[in-house]
Amino acid sequence: MSPARPSSVSARVVLGIGCVSIGLLLVPRWLCGREADRYFDGDLETQDALARSVARSVGSQSGRHFYHTKSTRFDGQSAIAIYQMTIMGLAQIILQHPERRDAYLGAMDRAAEHLVDPKTLDYAASVYGQHGLNRLDTTQGHAYLGYINLALGMLRAVDGSTRFAALHDRLSAALAERLKRAPNGLIETYPGETWPPDVAAVAGSVGLHARVTGVDRRALLDAWAKRFAACAVSRSGYLVQRVRTGSCVPADAPRGSGTAVAAYFIGFAAPELAAQLQSALRREGERSLLGFSAIREYAPGYAGRGDTNAGPVLFGVSVGATGFALGAARLHGDRELYRNLFRTLYLFGVPADIRGERTFAIGGTLGNALLLAMLTARRP
Amino acid sequence: MRRRRAGPGLSALTLCLTLVVHWILGRVLASSDVLARVLVGRDVLTVLLVVATLGIRLFLYLVAPGWALFVLARSSCVRAVWARAAASRERGQTQAR
Numbered sequence: 001m002s003p004a005r006p007s008s009v010s011a012r013v014v015l016g017i018g019c020v021s022i023g024l025l026l027v028p029r030w031l032c033g034r035e036a037d038r039y040f041d042g043d044l045e046t047q048d049a050l051a052r053s054v055a056r057s058v059g060s061q062s063g064r065h066f067y068h069t070k071s072t073r074f075d076g077q078s079a080i081a082i083y084q085m086t087i088m089g090l091a092q093i094i095l096q097h098p099e100r101r102d103a104y105l106g107a108m109d110r111a112a113e114h115l116v117d118p119k120t121l122d123y124a125a126s127v128y129g130q131h132g133l134n135r136l137d138t139t140q141g142h143a144y145l146g147y148i149n150l151a152l153g154m155l156r157a158v159d160g161s162t163r164f165a166a167l168h169d170r171l172s173a174a175l176a177e178r179l180k181r182a183p184n185g186l187i188e189t190y191p192g193e194t195w196p197p198d199v200a201a202v203a204g205s206v207g208l209h210a211r212v213t214g215v216d217r218r219a220l221l222d223a224w225a226k227r228f229a230a231c232a233v234s235r236s237g238y239l240v241q242r243v244r245t246g247s248c249v250p251a252d253a254p255r256g257s258g259t260a261v262a263a264y265f266i267g268f269a270a271p272e273l274a275a276q277l278q279s280a281l282r283r284e285g286e287r288s289l290l291g292f293s294a295i296r297e298y299a300p301g302y303a304g305r306g307d308t309n310a311g312p313v314l315f316g317v318s319v320g321a322t323g324f325a326l327g328a329a330r331l332h333g334d335r336e337l338y339r340n341l342f343r344t345l346y347l348f349g350v351p352a353d354i355r356g357e358r359t360f361a362i363g364g365t366l367g368n369a370l371l372l373a374m375l376t377a378r379r380p
Numbered sequence: 381m382r383r384r385r386a387g388p389g390l391s392a393l394t395l396c397l398t399l400v401v402h403w404i405l406g407r408v409l410a411s412s413d414v415l416a417r418v419l420v421g422r423d424v425l426t427v428l429l430v431v432a433t434l435g436i437r438l439f440l441y442l443v444a445p446g447w448a449l450f451v452l453a454r455s456s457c458v459r460a461v462w463a464r465a466a467a468s469r470e471r472g473q474t475q476a477r
Contacts (some may be wrong), residue, residue, distance in 0.1 A: 015457070016450050031441055049412075069419055311406025347441055350433055352410035361406055362430060364415030 029291030029343060036342035039375045040335055042096040046358075047376055051093055053357035054372045055107040057365050058086045064120045066365050074308060076121035081143065082369045083111040083120070084151040084299070089372030091154035095380055105159060112155050112164055117147050128189050133167075136174040139181075141188030146201030149175060150265065153208035157380040160212075169357065172209035175202050180220055185228030185247055194245045196232040197309075200262035203228070207269025211380050225270035233273075237280025238299035241309070253302035256285050256312040256321030257296045263328035264377055270365075280333045281325050289319055292347065293340030295317075295321035327374030390427060391451045395444055405433040 037044040065075045090104040118131035152168040178187050188304040189198040210217040231248035232240045238254030252308030263277035285295040294317035297310050311319030329338040347359035417423040
């Protein structure tokens with residue numbers, strides 16, 4: 001006699017749906033979120049594994065540029081971003097774990113040397129006639145200098161006697177003056193191009209300089225924040241990505257990537273405005289499923305295909321906005337958003353641990369440097 | 381009967397193989413700058429590797445846990461039903477004697 005059939009088709013289907021549901025609801029969020037709190041709480045071992053990988057990758061670069069595409073603008077800007085974010089990430093770890101100072105300082109100094117070399121962003125010289133570092137007394141915008149100055153500020157926060165201190169003082173004073181004179185709180189990045197997220201970097205760098213040197217620029221930055229918010233922050237709370245030079249007329253939509261990176265940068269200069277941007281990301285931008293979150297690139301009512309700032313846009317959310325929002329979330333102590341975003345990063349970033357170093361395999365040098373700064377974001 | 385016994389083993393083997401392939405692909409991608417290869421070299425192979433790795437990760441992290449749970453639960457049910465059937469058969473034989 002053969003035993004009764006152990007389960008009917010319908011019982012198997014019910015069992016299958018139940019198991020898959022339990023598996024989907026509980027396991028992926030746990031598997032992908034295990035490290036989130038360790039990064040958020042500043043666990044040294046966790047942060048250090050990524051830091052060593054980024055420092056080695058940047059240090060082993062022979063030339064100034066990491067990418068050699070046909071666009072000198074992209075090649076220069078990506079190099080600036082890599083050096084800047086490497087310095088910021090390493091400095092942020094040192095601020096939390098001063099015992100790592102000696103291990104990172106050499107790599108930071110080398111990155112700063114490339115950062116202040118006008119040849120790294122020769123695109124700026126090609127459109128302006130000369131790089132902004134070669135002529136600080138100009139009335140032109142050169143807002144890309146904000147990225148360089150932010151990194152110098154972070155370097156100085158952990159190394160008061162850095163050889164770049166005098167340049168940092170001069171550059172901060174020049175940029176502060178340009179912000180003061182800007183009627184709408186906006187200055188150009190390149191001739192005819194005004195990008196509010198770049199201006200956020202400029203303001204953040206001036207605020208960071210004030211924090212690390214004690215120079216009082218509170219009044220200037222408060223007044224700037226009001227003009228900037230009135231001109232470039234949309235009704236949704238998202239920051240307009242680009243405006244027509246000399247006006248507040250949007251030349252692009254309010255975008256998540258710009259809003260998120262600005263929430264991080266402005267956190268060094270005008271914490272209240274930064275908190276407003278961060279809350280807009282949470283309110284209007286966060287898209288969540290099964291404990292995994294991502295940030296929508298375009299504010300409600302807008303659509304588009306993104307650009308190099310946003311990275312790929314899929315189902316309305318972008319890689320750039322999601323990555324930068326990690327930094328904004330940590331800077332503003334938003335653990336829940338950080339955790340949810342981290343799960344997405346873990347799932348799609350393909351983390352690989354090789355010889356004690358952590359690399360997000362999908363990110364390349366640029367992505368890993370950005371992630372180092374965002375995952376460890378903090379104020380001095 | 382044989383096929384039922386092979387079920388969980390085959391599932392476990394599939395999962396292990398997928399894990400190994402995933403581990404290898406992760407290392408291959410991490411060994412070079414993916415962005416450089418895609419942006420500069422327009423490297424189709426790298427794009428395919430990225431797509432394959434992401435597909436495998438989606439399977440491993442989203443589908444595999446539920447699937448493994450289903451295979452375990454089903455094999456436990458089968459074992460329980462078979463044990464009950466064997467016990468009742470034994471009882472029947474004892475009573476017949």
